[in-house]
Amino acid sequence: MNELTSEHYVEGLRKAEELGIVVGDVETWAGDYFDHIARGVTTMNTRSVNSAVLPLIKLYGDPGFSFLELGQGVGVACAQVRAAAAEGSRIVSTARTPANPWYVCNITMKRLMELLNERMCEPWKGGELTIVQWLERVERERFEKKRGADTFSLEELFDLQRDFGLEIFTVLDEDSPFLDCCKVGDLPEDSLPEGSYKMVYENNGPISKSPERVRIVSMVMEALDSDGVLFLSESTQGGVALGNELREGGVLEDGDLVISLANDLSNEAGATIIAKKDSPLAVRMREHGDDCEFGGVFYIRDEIVYQQVFGVIN
Numbered sequence: 001m002n003e004l005t006s007e008h009y010v011e012g013l014r015k016a017e018e019l020g021i022v023v024g025d026v027e028t029w030a031g032d033y034f035d036h037i038a039r040g041v042t043t044m045n046t047r048s049v050n051s052a053v054l055p056l057i058k059l060y061g062d063p064g065f066s067f068l069e070l071g072q073g074v075g076v077a078c079a080q081v082r083a084a085a086a087e088g089s090r091i092v093s094t095a096r097t098p099a100n101p102w103y104v105c106n107i108t109m110k111r112l113m114e115l116l117n118e119r120m121c122e123p124w125k126g127g128e129l130t131i132v133q134w135l136e137r138v139e140r141e142r143f144e145k146k147r148g149a150d151t152f153s154l155e156e157l158f159d160l161q162r163d164f165g166l167e168i169f170t171v172l173d174e175d176s177p178f179l180d181c182c183k184v185g186d187l188p189e190d191s192l193p194e195g196s197y198k199m200v201y202e203n204n205g206p207i208s209k210s211p212e213r214v215r216i217v218s219m220v221m222e223a224l225d226s227d228g229v230l231f232l233s234e235s236t237q238g239g240v241a242l243g244n245e246l247r248e249g250g251v252l253e254d255g256d257l258v259i260s261l262a263n264d265l266s267n268e269a270g271a272t273i274i275a276k277k278d279s280p281l282a283v284r285m286r287e288h289g290d291d292c293e294f295g296g297v298f299y300i301r302d303e304i305v306y307q308q309v310f311g312v313i314n
C-alpha cells in the first residue's frame, strides 16, 4: 500500500457512512480535542488494548461475543479485539471523532520514534531535508505549541509509510472492516450505539474524568448483557471511589462486583472492572471471596488469583 493519503482516509469515512458503518454526523465533531484527522495521531489516541481484556474475550469466546469501546480514538484497541475475538463477533465503538473502519494503525508513536531514530540521516521529502532536520522542525513546533506532544498528522504518517516502507497503517478489504459500527456522538447526551454487549471497554474515554460518569456507567449497565462486564483501563478511576459513587447512584445491583486489577497484571496502569452478577468474572471472583474483598471492592493483586479468575489457568 504505497499511495495512502489522508484524503483516502476521509473518503473511507464517507464510504462507511454510505454503508451504515459510521453513523451520526461526522462533520459536527471536527473539533474534538483528540481528533486524529484534524489534530493528529498521538500516543493518546493509539493505545493498545489492555492485555487483561484478551483472556476475558476467551472466557466468552463464542460467535455471540459483542464488544463496545467508548472513545476508540484511531481504533487500535478495537482492531486488536477484532483479531482476537471469534469469527462472527460484533465490534462497535462510539466517540466524538469517527475512526476509518478499514485503516488499522499497527504502530505506537513511541515505536515510530524509535524507528525514525535509526534512520536519522536519511533524506526525506524529495531530498529537501533529512529525518533529523525534519524532527528538529517538529520539536520546534511542539515547543512553540503549534503541535501537541508526540503528534503526527495523518499526512506525515502516510508520507513516512510510502517513503520508508514502514507499515504504519494496514488497509483491510472492504468486506472485512474491524468495526461493525462506529457511532459519532457525545456522551451522555447521545445514546450508545444500538445493541447489547458482553463487554464495554474504555481507556481514557468519556467516562474517565467526567463529572457525569455515574450517568454514563448507568447507560452502559443497561446496555450490558446479564453476564457482561465494563472494563475501565485506568487505575485513576479509583475502584473504591467509583464503586461508592455507583452504589450511591443505585447503578449496581446485588451481586454486581467492582474489581480492581493491579498495574503489573495488565499492560497499563491497572484497571477497574464492573462485573455483572452472572458474568464469568464475577462467578470466578466470588470463589476467592474473603481473600480479596475490602470495603466493597475486590482487589486482584496476586498473579495466581489473576490467572484463575481470568481463566488463564483453571
Ligand SMILES: C[S@@+](CC[C@H](N)C(=O)[O-])C[C@H]1O[C@@H](n2cnc3c(N)ncnc32)[C@H](O)[C@@H]1O
Pocket: 032, 034, 043, 044, 045, 046, 047, 048, 070, 071, 072, 073, 074, 094, 095, 096, 097, 185, 186, 187, 188, 202, 203, 204, 205, 206
Ligand atoms: C484520549 S482519547 C483515547 C483514545 C483511545 N481510547 C486510546 O486510549 O488511545 C479520548 C477518546 O474519547 C472520546 N471522547 C472523549 N469524551 C467523549 C464524550 N463525552 N463522548 C464521546 N466520546 C468522547 C474522544 O473522541 C476520543 O476518541
